[in-house]
Amino acid sequence: MSFINLKDKVVQVKIVYYGPGRCGKTTNLEYINRKFREQIQSEMVSLKTHGDRTLFFDFLPFHMGQIKGYDIKIQLYTVPGQVKYNATRKLVLKGVDGIVFVADAMEKQREKNIRSLNQLHENLLSYKESIFKIPLVMQYNKVDLKDHGIPVLPISVLQQDLNSRLQVPYFEASAITGYNVAATLKKIISSTVVSIQKKLL
Amino acid sequence: MNYGIVSQEQLEQIEEILYQKLVKLGVDCAIIIDMAGNIITVKDNGKSKYDIYSFAALAAGNFATVDAMAKLVGETEFSLLFHKGQESNIHFSKIDDELLLISMFGRDISLGFLRLNVVEAIEQIQKVWARQD
Numbered sequence: 327m328s329f330i331n332l333k334d335k336v337v338q339v340k341i342v343y344y345g346p347g348r349c350g351k352t353t354n355l356e357y358i359n360r361k362f363r364e365q366i367q368s369e370m371v372s373l374k375t376h377g378d379r380t381l382f383f384d385f386l387p388f389h390m391g392q393i394k395g396y397d398i399k400i401q402l403y404t405v406p407g408q409v410k411y412n413a414t415r416k417l418v419l420k421g422v423d424g425i426v427f428v429a430d431a432m433e434k435q436r437e438k439n440i441r442s443l444n445q446l447h448e449n450l451l452s453y454k455e456s457i458f459k460i461p462l463v464m465q466y467n468k469v470d471l472k473d474h475g476i477p478v479l480p481i482s483v484l485q486q487d488l489n490s491r492l493q494v495p496y497f498e499a500s501a502i503t504g505y506n507v508a509a510t511l512k513k514i515i516s517s518t519v520v521s522i523q524k525k526l527l
Numbered sequence: 528m529n530y531g532i533v534s535q536e537q538l539e540q541i542e543e544i545l546y547q548k549l550v551k552l553g554v555d556c557a558i559i560i561d562m563a564g565n566i567i568t569v570k571d572n573g574k575s576k577y578d579i580y581s582f583a584a585l586a587a588g589n590f591a592t593v594d595a596m597a598k599l600v601g602e603t604e605f606s607l608l609f610h611k612g613q614e615s616n617i618h619f620s621k622i623d624d625e626l627l628l629i630s631m632f633g634r635d636i637s638l639g640f641l642r643l644n645v646v647e648a649i650e651q652i653q654k655v656w657a658r659q660d
Contacts, residue, residue: 329561329565329566329567330533331533331538331567331568332534332535332538333535333538333539338565338566340563340565368578368580368581369578369581371581371584371585373588382588383584383588385564385581385585387580387584399580401564401565401580401584403564403584414592417588417595418588420562420563420587420591421561421563421564421565422563
């Protein structure tokens with residue numbers, strides 16, 4: 327749940343990048359950290375293993391300016407993607423306001439995406455949140471790989487697999503080159519802020 | 528409980544408690560966060576320069592991890608944590624299921640004295656917090 331400080335007029339919003347291992351969640355945040363440096367006042371925090379895999383989470387606070395006199399502070403988090411880390415994934419989801427589901431568009435990752443999305447559904451239920459109600463954006467990452475001859479799932483298949491029931495906004499993207507990283511971020515911020523406004527009215 | 532919004536009056540009261548019970552005693556910085564990593568309020572001695580937003584995210588993660596460990600060994604919770612350094616120390620204490628009080632302090636305060644004051648501060652904060660709708 328977002329926290330609203332009426333005294334200092336600050337709204338803190340928590341957005342989590344979720345998805346299977348090695349799908350590019352951390353890469354999304356690293357790109358945002360480089361690209362929007364002037365809106366970020368502190369260093370990105372990464373808790374990772376020696377093998378550069380996320381162990382707990384990455385954290386990046388992001389300033390979005392003001393809405394109706396309130397300072398909006400966006401807190402971006404990633405979860406660890408590896409299957410064995412579900413306990414920590416669940417901890418990071420606590421109090422989440424909006425989610426970006428990063429799917430790996432590589433053909434061989436098809437099943438992993440579906441499993442990860444199902445687990446997100448279960449993890450949200452444990453906090454009495456619904457995947458059908460929480461602001462959610464799909465990102466089909468690594469589409470640039472098809473230029474390198476690596477088989478990539480067509481968007482129609484990814485949509486069918488992951489978004490046929492959810493019907494949320496989606497973007498094809500390439501986190502490594504930055505393609506649609508900002509578009510994804512913009513979309514999830516606007517969906518989340520609108521949803522918080524609705525809850526307050 | 529609608530913990531997402533706190534009135535200006537409540538925040539001012541809580542800040543006053545943090546000041547009277549902790550900062551006046553010599554605590555460098557007292558922060559209240561929720562378990563999701565949001566900062567509720569901060570009171571410091573005007574000298575501390577911490578990146579409190581990152582700190583809150585890490586502290587919430589840290590506390591949640593320790594909480595999960597407590598359950599693994601059959602405890603319902605470990606309600607306080609203490610990290611000791613050369614120059615600075617950090618004390619974490621649970622206010623209720625959603626809130627955490629973090630005190631950062633140097634070498635001039637004893638842990639026992641701090642703990643006594645933390646307990647009193649928490650009792651007072653709980654009273655202010657309970658007045659929410």
